Amino acid sequence: MALTTSSEKAGVGRKTIKVRRPLSPVERWLWISHQISPMNGFAWVQVRGKICPEQLAWAAAAVVAEQPLLRVSIHAKADGTDPWYEPAAEPVMPIRVVHADADDELAAERELDTVEMAVPVDTSTAPMARLVDVVRGAGTEAETHDLVLIMSHTIVDATARVNMLAQLLGYAAEWDPDSDRPRSVVSRDPVPPLGYALPRGVRGLPRAMAAVFTEHMASLRARTKPLAPERYVAPAEKRTRLLLRKLSGDQLKALLSTCRRNGVTVHAVLSTAVARAVGREIGIQQGKVTIRTPVQARAELSPPLARSDVGNYMCVTQTYVDVDPNAEFWAVARQFNKDLKKRLRLRAHLSSIALMRRFAPKSLATSTRFVDGIDDRAAGAVLVSNLGRVDFPDRVGDWELSAVQFFSTMSVTGQMAICAVTSNGVLHLNTCYVEGRRRPNVRPGSPTTRWRS
Incomplete structure (x- = not known):
């Protein structure tokens, strides 16, 4: 080479x-x-x-x-x-x-x-x-x-x-x-930037603290089971690995058709399937796991921003998903849709950004306690990031272009993320995971057969 x-x-x-x-x-x-x-x-x-x-x-x-x-x-x-x-x-x-x-x-x-x-x-x-x-x-x-x-x-x-x-x-x-x-x-x-463009009503610290308390109580009521790391990996030693998966055009059409027939979004299906895979991985037949969902906040800001505006405008919310393999899959996915819509209406994902003004560390040297807290809380959850259908060209000039895909290294924010995006008739579904915390054979592709059922 x-x-x-x-x-x-x-x-x-x-x-x-x-x-x-x-x-x-x-x-x-x-x-x-x-x-x-x-x-x-x-x-x-x-x-x-x-x-x-x-x-x-x-x-x-x-x-x-x-x-x-x-x-x-x-x-x-x-x-x-x-x-x-x-x-x-x-x-x-x-x-x-x-x-x-x-x-x-x-x-x-x-x-x-x-x-x-x-x-x-x-x-x-x-x-x-x-x-x-x-x-x-x-x-x-x-x-x-x-x-x-x-x-x-x-x-x-x-x-x-x-x-x-x-x-x-x-x-x-x-x-x-x-x-x-x-x-x-x-x-x-x-x-x-995101923290300085929050809409009126979610900027204040009292509102943000109330939203965090509400989220904490919801988590306690859900009694979620964490995806425990296989071993501890210090934040500075984390190494992200990548698994690449995709659904072909025919598979994607079948998935979209089934989603429409059952009244759910693709994101709900992905999140429900991932939750069940996590349940199998940690060995539980009942209970719930936490699925974290990045939310594109551009349209909610004041003033609203275009998708082409450069900056980081992703917030994160979370839902608690039933992993019972005997529960009706599409009913669980519909419940996920309802829960996610409710959380977005409450705008807790924006309120959490307001908290960063008060609690974000001032420097690397003073970040240890904050990083350890993030590492402890995020370690047991899986992030499912779905950009949805993006308008990406399949031809530019004389060139033929494949479907686009995206992913990220995990840094200190968690141990596993599933990154999905649809373009040019293909759904790319890539998994990023922290080496040592997860085995390489843990993959979200295993529920694919169920999606097509």
């Missing part, structure tokens, strides 16, 4: 908008987590066709020029407190090109596992992002490129990351090899 790197600057005409501000409490917590154990986010697509490194560099420069948060790095005082975004003069996105054999279908997955999921995105330089291009069959009619955009969770969530990858491909298709002119781009205006 040959390896080359590319980080040549591609100039872009632009209106310069600089972001220099303190990190919000949520951003500060994500940055601290990233320092303990990588909190990298990934968006991945396979492209069939010819692409050169200069083409990607030209497109990446345009994306960086358009997005203000891609032109900043994070600085802090000597003791790690009061971190802020510092604009960079000429930020360049690193692009790493890996050449693999034409028949090496696992090349991209191996590169992710051995390098990209283990090495944290550098937050001390701009942009806090990098691109890897795994090339197979270079120079042949079967040339393919697995393009993976890796970014720090501090500045971007999965929704924006997937949109940014599509944007980069769109720009790359415009590249003219006979011209050295950069693409003309106007910088987007910065948008407020």
